Amino acid sequence: MPVTLRDLANACAVDTSTVSRALRDDSRVAPATRAKVKAEAARLGYHPNLAARNLVTGRTHTVWFLAGGLEAPQNHQPATTAAKRVRECGLDLLVAVHHGDRAAHERLLLRLRQHLCDGALVIADGLDLESDLLVQLHADGFPLVFVDRHRADLDIPAVSSTNAEAAAELVHRCVAAGATTLVNLFNPGGNTVEDARSAGVRLAAEQLGLPVVGPDATLPATDWTVFASCESDARGWARRRALRLSRAGVFDAWHGDLPPGSVVHCADQDFAAMGALAADLLLDLMAGKAVEPGLRLVPIAGIRRITGD
Amino acid sequence: MPVTLRDLANACAVDTSTVSRALRDDSRVAPATRAKVKAEAARLGYHPNLAARNLVTGRTHTVWFLAGGLEAPQNHQPATTAAKRVRECGLDLLVAVHHGDRAAHERLLLRLRQHLCDGALVIADGLDLESDLLVQLHADGFPLVFVDRHRADLDIPAVSSTNAEAAAELVHRCVAAGATTLVNLFNPGGNTVEDARSAGVRLAAEQLGLPVVGPDATLPATDWTVFASCESDARGWARRRALRLSRAGVFDAWHGDLPPGSVVHCADQDFAAMGALAADLLLDLMAGKAVEPGLRLVPIAGIRRITGD
């Protein structure tokens, strides 16, 4: 049986309230008793029951990080920096994943309302973006911050990249590298991130006076460049259209090989900074500070030029 | 203010105990009252306070997964499968990371004793392998299972790969590919995984009648092959010794380029299976079933041959 405050109180011949105060370094307890209590606690191997403490204080000092999975840098990088920030404030960050499983996802959102954590960071994939539970949660004042994608219809604070600007810059660089026809694979209406990127492409194209075409357009033999959110989107599209992929503007990563002469521009998001900012916002929210709802944009880390030579 | 059992009891004009039973589908409650209670719970937006429930039942239905980080497949892959297994049993798995930070690590281990979870899976990196807290935890009967590395001096159940066999097989394949001098970078005494791999190399070398040398040995101009736990270990060694790395046997992954004519054998561990098995063991442990202490070996997923052509 675990050692409780009572056991300690008995061992020290004082009241449980005194023990409680002593262990929490309350200034009003005599140095001698405090020392005795602490010594006894160590001797008996006392460890507070946080379930009990949470029950009475109503706070758990715990933050959850909800994501679909752990593998993608989009998920684990913000989780990593957020964990550090949260820890600096004396709280713990716990990561929970749902693997895109609808039931699992609902269950996790339910857990948030069950007093196991004080707030949550949410990497909003498809499931979160539909769920009513999220709406109710927020309506009930539960501290919530979106990372990356978000729901524009809710005034939940959100952290994302400068997607529009980054997409526009991708266009400019690709055009400087010879592109004349821009294939826009960003899916407007898909989610807020895709929306922003698509808008960025259109804006840049307009400035440059170049045509933007969809995935199914007829293309010139050369000088087209495809823009997509990730390498596999671009590659998948090229495969379906039986095209040789040699020019692209993408986000986050490009691992695959490129044929000689080809060039890819890759905009790397600063997931670490996003996680840190999101954690800061959440901590403010949990502290009761006024946090403006709406989107925060974090500059991308940079744009890399990758060639096939 | 959150809705409590009492609010529900008042709204339904029954006792809290009846509400409690109704919500948990206790067979002794009248269908009519159950329906009414459930309807009212939905209407008022009731959500149980799990801190309170945990306090009285003594169980949290929660499992923690402790790791140094999330990025490495060694960490997130077992976490992923373990999460699924755990979820199937109606429990939740939460991932907590310490980033190699000593204080953070200690804090997490402390948390385990504070009734926030019923058991834990531990990816034992350097910190875990030293900590006394882990020993005490286990001594107090806290359900614990090691994944990958473990402490041989504790009878905590552990799941690892068939490291010795895999290392031996790496040697055999590399020798078949022309190796005659085997450079053993596996560090015996480092940890249980390195130990096993080092032993595997020595065993295979003995069978083949070939010499095993350490990282600082004088090498023939050619026909040596280096064995290491990961690509970066092998590359780091080659860099320090100003050697051109063209033959290696490693574990888990090889991403970098290889000069033409070179060949690397890579033993892929089955992290997913390891996570699943570890979860099963932990669940048994938590269910009070007798679980034999000691190491379980999961076969590696396979050995890939990578060439620089």
Next chain:
DNA sequence: TTGTATGCGTTATCAC
């Protein structure tokens, strides 16, 4: 500086 009393929200053991 310490003790007393009460309550946090829930489950469980009794009665009825």
Next chain:
DNA sequence: GTGATAACGCATACAA
């Protein structure tokens, strides 16, 4: 079938 009642372990306003 349902209702009192007593825990669970801890924190805290209030007394002393």
